Amino acid sequence: MKKELFKHIPCGETLPINNIHAVSVSMPSLQDVIDYEEQTPQILEKIKSAYPRFVLHPYLKLLANYIKNKYKVSNKYEVVLLSSKEAVKIVSNKYFIHNKIDIDEPFGVILVLKGTTQLQKVLTFIQHVGCNLSSRFAQDYLYEVKVIKTKQKEELEDENTALHTLKQTLAKAYKQPIKNIGLAPSGMNAIYSVIRGLKKIQEKNNRTILVQLGWLYLDTMNIVEHHYNRTKKFLDITKLDELESFLKINGLNVSAIITEIPTNPLLQSVDLKRLRELCNKYNIVLVIDATLATPYNLNLKPYADILVESLTKFACGNADVLMGAIILNEKFKISHMQGEFFKHLDMVYIKDIQRLAYEIKDYKKRVKKISSNTKKLIHYFENCPYIDKIYHCFSKENEKNYKIAIQDDNSYSGLVSVTFNKEFKTIYDNLNFAKGPSLGTEFTLLMPYVYLAHYDYIQTKKGQEFLKKVNLPIDLLRISVGTENIEDIINEFKRVESLI
Structure with a gap:
């Protein structure tokens, strides 16, 4: 029997695995996704790091705590870190926040009263405008002040070039x-x-x-x-x-x-x-x-x-x-x-x-490989018995407009979205690809898009009606196709076919 390439990745594991700077996190079951959206205690124990604009990075938590102790900040305040002092000005002016103590750091820090609606507004604003402090900056700072003992090993281009x-x-x-x-x-x-x-x-x-x-x-x-x-x-x-x-x-x-x-x-x-x-x-x-x-x-x-x-x-x-x-x-x-x-x-x-x-440096090569894999995966889906509808850039509805700006006939966007004629949960839970937010990765990455992006709409009848109006199926699986061997990707979908 052929060895399976893809393996179950436990809930809460970083994606990519064992990478402290990962922007995605494994949510291998639909219940994990629902628990994450509802912020249940059990999921918060598992998920320590996720997409940085949505979940505070563990190094930023450590750094906020360090700043709190360094400047003897009262427990009444939440220490919120931003990417720059300029970002602090924008947030402070918008929400009328002015620090009562002088904080001198090479990044942005504001103090927001706990237990207020203002705190959630500030965090949401930061999420939307994307002025989060870098996890690599936090890592370097924490290492220098001896809060952490090691740094992530990774390949870097020369600082000068x-x-x-x-x-x-x-x-x-x-x-x-x-x-x-x-x-x-x-x-x-x-x-x-x-x-x-x-x-x-x-x-x-x-x-x-x-x-x-x-x-x-x-x-x-x-x-x-x-x-x-x-x-x-x-x-x-x-x-x-x-x-x-x-x-x-x-x-x-x-x-x-x-x-x-x-x-x-x-x-x-x-x-x-x-x-x-x-x-x-x-x-x-x-x-x-x-x-x-x-x-x-x-x-x-x-x-x-x-x-x-x-x-x-x-x-x-x-x-x-x-x-x-x-x-x-x-x-x-x-x-x-x-x-x-x-x-x-x-x-x-x-x-x-x-x-x-x-x-x-591998951007073009990566995109071309992903495009080739996407084209072949779509061809498989067209004959896959448990696929109901396929959404892709070369579908009959999209092809004419997509081709207006196309580089060549093999320029497939690396995303495919599908719905199923079988139970969504069964298929999602049994697929062993990486599953979590984000896209464009060299590893195939699945995301139950509406559950993670628009869970609030799922919760109400009015919301569900709106999703129907904009033709966005609740049980939509978005597939970010990777650079793995395409036969291995297809075989994983075939494996699940045999289970349902």
């Missing part, structure tokens, strides 16, 4: 000058910075409406909603007639349109040519989140004014760096305003830059 290597790789991939690349401590911070820049520029022209096109990633929608005074949502990207009708009346008041190509998790693509024509007609800035497209699958240079990428995903490939990028398109008028967008970017720690500069 890392920043140039990283920016040069992105500039070459996106066919842009290196000066048009800006780095952020997370993809969300990159989007936040773009929104801030757009707001500042367009207020002068009385363009106060921001259009959200498509059902976007959860925190992108939160940033759009909470940081722009007027927003208009078009959740179905296939219905550009509705957008065009809106622009005929309001086009000169719209500052920007923000969308994803393709969308997460349904892999839909908008008609880019038509969308670009509408933006040209009304002089609207087009912002595209290209994380799922990657610069190696789609060429978005002819269409987007501003591109944003979560480098945590395919650019990293190992799920152990949190970082984002803004790419300004030199073809469009907006490119000369780079200072307005880049000045809102928060600081990126040098060790994170060194780590990503090392990992990004």
